Amino acid sequence: MEETIGVTGAAQIPKQRGEQLLDTAVRYAEERHWDVFPGTWLEAADGVELCSCNDRSCVLPGAHPAREDWATQSTGSATAARRLWSKQPKASILLPTGRTFDAIDVPETAGFLALARLERMELTLGPVTLTPNRRMQFFVLPGATVKVPDLVRKLGWPPATLDLRSLGEGDWVAAPPTRFGGHGAVQWARRPTPANRWLPDAEELISSLAYACGRERRR
Template structure:
């Protein structure tokens, strides 16, 4: 499929380790990646992780194993404080991490095929997508500046694309993670065996783009793929 080949081109240099020894290369890379995200101003908080065929949390039949925060107070818990983050990394060596959106950044979350088309277009036009992460093989996360913290609260405007954790299923196409939402940060592990990883050269150190011009490109790209409910996927 053309979309998959596009994504494969962007992801060809990805690698994911499985060693969780605190002194191992994957563990050190995990610390570096989480600290780099926090240094870029992304507020982070610990999340559950896949455990066997389930979730590390104590919820029986957890519907989102390894993909939700540890604490229900993640809104206020999320931080960029290096000491707090170092404590979590040391005491929760298997934990995934989330970044709370709507404070310092938003995330535009699209199907992988559409995201691959958008990346090609932006590269051809000299545009900058900013930080971009792959959510397994299914979706791409475009990190942008936020529209969620205006000085005047009356100036904040909701959008039908706004996505919250409990409404993800309602947004199979383009999702806008802003106030009240979060995304898993690289190098999170997914229950499918995949991972959340930064695309090569598109880590959190890149400047955050304005979401509106990028939104236009992503919406055009999503219009070029067709959602197929019966196969839970997208095709060109």
């Protein structure tokens, strides 16, 4: 069951409810052929939710790898995903980047501005996540981490001046409906559909994303 909530006039975010993490992880592997791996989870202690890593200063409570060899643990097998989440049903769903997709990470306000602009231009867009700590990740073809810095420079921006980064090999994104401690759940700003199975190249999106991040920087 999905509940759609309005965020801006440009986008509607489908909010997932009533679906177990196990079922969702299996669906990502089975339907999208995405690699998945279980991360940490939230545990209640003294009336507050803490990360299962037991670090009270954890910056991503409930939404980071639970073990150092997470890259080798990730799997694109629905059967293996079912087995992993059967062992720990509360584990967050993390997707490694640098395999079937990279992601371009920007602030939420810049992301919605860019999303509206890209939709007006009728460009092909892949899935886009919205995290509870107010970040958006645009899924693009692998290889973005190599291209993005030079693409941003060609647009006249020193890469270090923009709050924009690409996530590739060695990184990951948290997938809906993973919850961050004290913040809420990851949601889809643009959910996966048969129409966006084929991802855009970073070069197709970077102008709108850099412009939006630059505008936020000036503000």
